[in-house]
Amino acid sequence: MNTELRIEKVSKSFPGVKALNEVNLTMKGGSVHALLGENGAGKSTLIKIITGVYRADSGVLKTNGEEKFFNSPVEATDAGIAVVHQERNLIPEFSVEENITLHHPPTKFGIVDRAERTRLARQALETLGFDIDLNERVKNLSVAQMQLVEIAKALVTNAQIILLDEPTASITSGETIKLFDVIKRLKESGTAVLFVSHKLEEVYEICDTVTVLRDGESILESKPLSEYKQGEIVDAMVGRHLADRKVELRKVNRSVEPVMQLTDIHTALGHEKISMSLYPGEVLGMYGLVGAGRSELARSVLGLHGISSGELKLNGQVVEIKSLRDALHKHRIGYVTENRKEEGLFLDFPVRKNISVTILSKILKKLGVISFQEEDSVSTKYVDRLGIKVVDNNQLAGTLSGGNQQKVSVSKWLAADTKILIIDEPTVGVDVRTKASFHELIVELANEGLSIILISSDLAEMISLADRILVMRDYQLVGDLDNSKDYTTMSRGIMTAIHSA
Amino acid sequence: MSPLTRIRRIVGDQRVVLTLLTVGLFLYFGMKNSAFFSTDFVIYPLLRDGAVLTVIGLAQLCALSIGHLNLAVGRMAAVAALAAGASYQYWHLALIPGLLIGLVTGALLGAITGWMIVKSQVNAFIVTLAMDFALLGFVTFIYVTFTGATAAFTTKPAGMEYWRNTSLHQYCIAGHCGPRVFPMMLVPAIIALILVGFMYAKTRMGRELLATGSNLRAAKLSGIPVDRRVIMAHTLSGLLAALAGVMLAFTNGSFTASIGSQFMLPSFLGPVLGGTLLVGGAVQVLGTFIGTMLTLVIRQGLSVQGIGLETLNIALGLVLLTALSLGQIQKMFTSIRMRGRT
Ligand SMILES: Nc1ncnc2c1ncn2[C@@H]1O[C@H](COP(=O)(O)OP(=O)(O)OP(=O)(O)O)[C@@H](O)[C@H]1O
Ligand SMILES: [Mg+2]
Numbered sequence A: 001m002n003t004e005l006r007i008e009k010v011s012k013s014f015p016g017v018k019a020l021n022e023v024n025l026t027m028k029g030g031s032v033h034a035l036l037g038e039n040g041a042g043k044s045t046l047i048k049i050i051t052g053v054y055r056a057d058s059g060v061l062k063t064n065g066e067e068k069f070f071n072s073p074v075e076a077t078d079a080g081i082a083v084v085h086q087e088r089n090l091i092p093e094f095s096v097e098e099n100i101t102l103h104h105p106p107t108k109f110g111i112v113d114r115a116e117r118t119r120l121a122r123q124a125l126e127t128l129g130f131d132i133d134l135n136e137r138v139k140n141l142s143v144a145q146m147q148l149v150e151i152a153k154a155l156v157t158n159a160q161i162i163l164l165d166e167p168t169a170s171i172t173s174g175e176t177i178k179l180f181d182v183i184k185r186l187k188e189s190g191t192a193v194l195f196v197s198h199k200l201e202e203v204y205e206i207c208d209t210v211t212v213l214r215d216g217e218s219i220l221e222s223k224p225l226s227e228y229k230q231g232e233i234v235d236a237m238v239g240r241h242l243a244d245r246k247v248e249l250r251k252v253n254r255s256v257e258p259v260m261q262l263t264d265i266h267t268a269l270g271h272e273k274i275s276m277s278l279y280p281g282e283v284l285g286m287y288g289l290v291g292a293g294r295s296e297l298a299r300s301v302l303g304l305h306g307i308s309s310g311e312l313k314l315n316g317q318v319v320e321i322k323s324l325r326d327a328l329h330k331h332r333i334g335y336v337t338e339n340r341k342e343e344g345l346f347l348d349f350p351v352r353k354n355i356s357v358t359i360l361s362k363i364l365k366k367l368g369v370i371s372f373q374e375e376d377s378v379s380t381k382y383v384d385r386l387g388i389k390v391v392d393n394n395q396l397a398g399t400l401s402g403g404n405q406q407k408v409s410v411s412k413w414l415a416a417d418t419k420i421l422i423i424d425e426p427t428v429g430v431d432v433r434t435k436a437s438f439h440e441l442i443v444e445l446a447n448e449g450l451s452i453i454l455i456s457s458d459l460a461e462m463i464s465l466a467d468r469i470l471v472m473r474d475y476q477l478v479g480d481l482d483n484s485k486d487y488t489t490m491s492r493g494i495m496t497a498i499h500s501a
Numbered sequence B: 001m002s003p004l005t006r007i008r009r010i011v012g013d014q015r016v017v018l019t020l021l022t023v024g025l026f027l028y029f030g031m032k033n034s035a036f037f038s039t040d041f042v043i044y045p046l047l048r049d050g051a052v053l054t055v056i057g058l059a060q061l062c063a064l065s066i067g068h069l070n071l072a073v074g075r076m077a078a079v080a081a082l083a084a085g086a087s088y089q090y091w092h093l094a095l096i097p098g099l100l101i102g103l104v105t106g107a108l109l110g111a112i113t114g115w116m117i118v119k120s121q122v123n124a125f126i127v128t129l130a131m132d133f134a135l136l137g138f139v140t141f142i143y144v145t146f147t148g149a150t151a152a153f154t155t156k157p158a159g160m161e162y163w164r165n166t167s168l169h170q171y172c173i174a175g176h177c178g179p180r181v182f183p184m185m186l187v188p189a190i191i192a193l194i195l196v197g198f199m200y201a202k203t204r205m206g207r208e209l210l211a212t213g214s215n216l217r218a219a220k221l222s223g224i225p226v227d228r229r230v231i232m233a234h235t236l237s238g239l240l241a242a243l244a245g246v247m248l249a250f251t252n253g254s255f256t257a258s259i260g261s262q263f264m265l266p267s268f269l270g271p272v273l274g275g276t277l278l279v280g281g282a283v284q285v286l287g288t289f290i291g292t293m294l295t296l297v298i299r300q301g302l303s304v305q306g307i308g309l310e311t312l313n314i315a316l317g318l319v320l321l322t323a324l325s326l327g328q329i330q331k332m333f334t335s336i337r338m339r340g341r342t
Helices: A041-049 A073-078 A095-102 A113-126 A144-156 A173-188 A199-206 A230-238 A294-301 A324-328 A339-345 A349-355 A371-387 A402-415 A432-447 A458-466 A489-497 B003-012 B014-032 B041-064 B073-091 B096-119 B124-150 B160-165 B185-200 B204-214 B218-220 B228-252 B264-274 B285-304 B307-338
Strands: A004-014 A017-027 A031-036 A060-063 A083-084 A161-165 A192-196 A209-214 A217-224 A262-267 A276-280 A283-288 A308-313 A333-334 A420-424 A451-455 A470-475 A477-483
Touching: A004 A041, A017 A031, A017 A041, A017 A192, A017 A209, A017 A458, A031 A041, A041 A083, A041 A161, A041 A192, A073 A083, A083 A144, A083 A470, A095 A113, A095 A144, A113 A144, A113 A217, A144 A161, A144 A173, A144 A230, A144 B264, A173 A199, A199 A230, A209 A230, A217 A230, A217 A432, A230 A432, A262 A294, A276 A477, A276 B285, A283 A294, A283 A432, A283 A458, A283 B185, A294 A308, A294 A420, A294 A451, A324 B218, A324 B307, A333 A402, A339 A402, A339 B073, A339 B096, A339 B218, A349 A371, A349 A402, A349 B204, A371 A402, A420 A458, A432 A458, A458 A489, A470 A489, A477 A489, B014 B160, B041 B073, B041 B204, B041 B228, B041 B264, B041 B285, B073 B124, B073 B218, B096 B124, B096 B228, B096 B285, B160 B228, B185 B204, B185 B228, B185 B285, B204 B228, B264 B285
Parallel strands: A017 A217, A031 A192, A031 A209, A083 A161, A161 A192, A283 A451, A283 A470, A333 A420, A420 A451
Antiparallel strands: A004 A017, A004 A060, A209 A217, A262 A276, A262 A308, A470 A477
16 A cells, blocks of 8 residues: 555644644655745644654544554654654764664564674665764764764664654755665655755755645645745745845955964864964855864864864964863854754753853843843844744743754854854754845844854855855865855855865 | 633642642641640741751752752761861850851862862762762761760850740840741751852852753853852852751751761752752752751651651651652653753
8 A cells, every 4th residue: 555644634732832733734655745834833843743752732643544643752663654853862872873773673582683783774874875983972973974873763764654854954965965865765665755954955856745834834735846936935934925135245355464363273183284364254164075074173273172283373363272261251252063952052941041141241230140131132132133933032942943943052152242253054954034134144243343154064055155165175175265156156166176186 | 921821830830839738738747736836846946957958958959050969968067067166166266257167168178079070070979979988987087086985066155055946036026026936047048048049040150050050061162161160069069068067066056976967868858859950950949948848847747646766767758759759750741841852
């Protein structure tokens, strides 16, 4: 029988929000179904209802004709549903191999069959064409590698229904191509795939049908994707027509002293001969494939790992940054981490306290008492500006949708009023509209004199935002391109830099 | 907010439930045996013990706020009491200066503990456990060496009786006198509650401690000096343990090695029943007082029932386990709600 999963009139409320309101969706074997919507539209909630993480308030779930909701993720897995959740669910202390086979470890006489386990895990990674050490502990992997492990983990189960919640958010185009090859193969073999992404180009490349959610309602329900133009899909998500944003070339004065200059930096992590300059008001992009060493460079320079030789100058002065605290308070440099869950957010703090954490020293009254009024106004400002979807700014950060968590994690650094901001993958999982307003904000800040180093694996974002693009490969700089902001020529230039020896 | 949600929120607040439970049990025990309502023999001592145990609960709460444990609270209290006692005995200090010496001793012990945790990167559990053993040996050694068989400093500074035995009843305004059940010992406990509560709710220090407890890496990346905050939390823990130690010595009327030996369990019960998270990042200061009073009412209530010591201990243990697991279950639900996004 052909695989089919049907959702009928499913509703779900959380305190203060109706996350889903009578949503319908039908996905079929041999087809890839796009689930789209802005941040907080209800996509992840729907996936969690299908997989038994949350219980629906009302509605029906039919899997291959059988009408029932799963009571737990285990039941869903047993029924042949595999899922990659938006937030990673790996066990940091376990090896890659152990994580991949976590749900179904192969056993012999009740004991884990290690050889078989290695075989399974290796096979999963090989089908995907990913090269990761099977014995490495997951906590030592980069965010992108963790994402790849998560995908491999879903694929080993041989499920008939696969739900992918933003699987490509933190991997680069190279890995995405490999993933799509696998999805295409799955599709041919009759698997039903649900695909969530904010990158519409990808959606058009791989998906056949589409459902669009807006504020918990299904605006388009299981329609053939080819009948809609990209603009129409965006309009459906946003609820009104969104004008195309024009990209502008900015003028950066490079005849002055750079605000930050690296000369021949080497690090213990393996960076070699890194030299670069950042000028006042410049948006300097750093592009590279996963594992190129961009975040590691930033973290080394900021004193998290340390540098082994070379010179770091800030405004012409040679300095050594010992810790992030030094960076922030002495040199006014901020670092927005790519790893929001582990390093960016206090999940059990309200949004308000998350945003104000970098500026506590500025909103103090007497006796070290925090001015709640100022805290409130600062956080409200960013909540409004980035359109963070909250009930109020006392909502716990852990209960926000993934994209909205990302916005909170970035906000606290925008609020910090720094001179240099290093932003690592700022728009991972952020929807089209917010991305645009976020880009505007970055340009605005740069125009006000903030110097920005932008690390992003999103090529389109890089090309529309950066003034200059550095290309990194294997812990070395292999390209330095002036950005003409023309996608075709720039992407070609960058790819040449990455692939030429 | 609709009245219904408001009611739901009030009923859902662990502190309200705890208060109702405490008062309910109190009335229940009193009805079963009216001796339980005796001001002098039950309620006054109960509140006086409650004062001491609340302060030791706060000491533990400070460590819990950053996600650590302080298994040495009892022994830190003992050393602080020893220092205060010795200063009364040998230097004939007045009450307040001696108390200050005790407090400084406790704070120093806490600071050293915190420093060792930061420098060695060893889990607080292990470090405070080791500290507890070391201090236990030290305390016994000092008492035995200096006081021989009595094993106690017995010099009572002037004013000790006042804190031990008197109540607000002695203060009258326009013919209205304070209640006789209100021990003076509650005054330092209330001050500690207010200060600690104020710190966690309103100040930058409190916020940074909680941030450190909530997510150490995020706190570090946000420019919070996490090492110093860890030391600070343990310093405060030591300081409050010292206060509790001296308060207990005053209550007992002498400074002995056994001070603090009964502190460990209550130090966790108060905060945890009151809603403080064991994993750090959230504290309930007032809840600590309520949680402490609940455990005391249960203990006293059962003993007034004339239940034998062994049975009493068993019953007490069971009641506390139940209460704890209830609290724990409730907390699990809150944290599932909070971290629902897997
Ligand atoms: N555990 C929860 N408690 C309270 N509110 C929640 C919880 N989980 C989700 N929500 C709310 O439900 C709404 C939908 O969230 P959901 O995570 O489904 O969005 P999403 O479409 O996946 O967004 P994104 O693109 O940002 O990942 C949001 O307003 C979110 O704040
Ligand atoms: Mg989501």
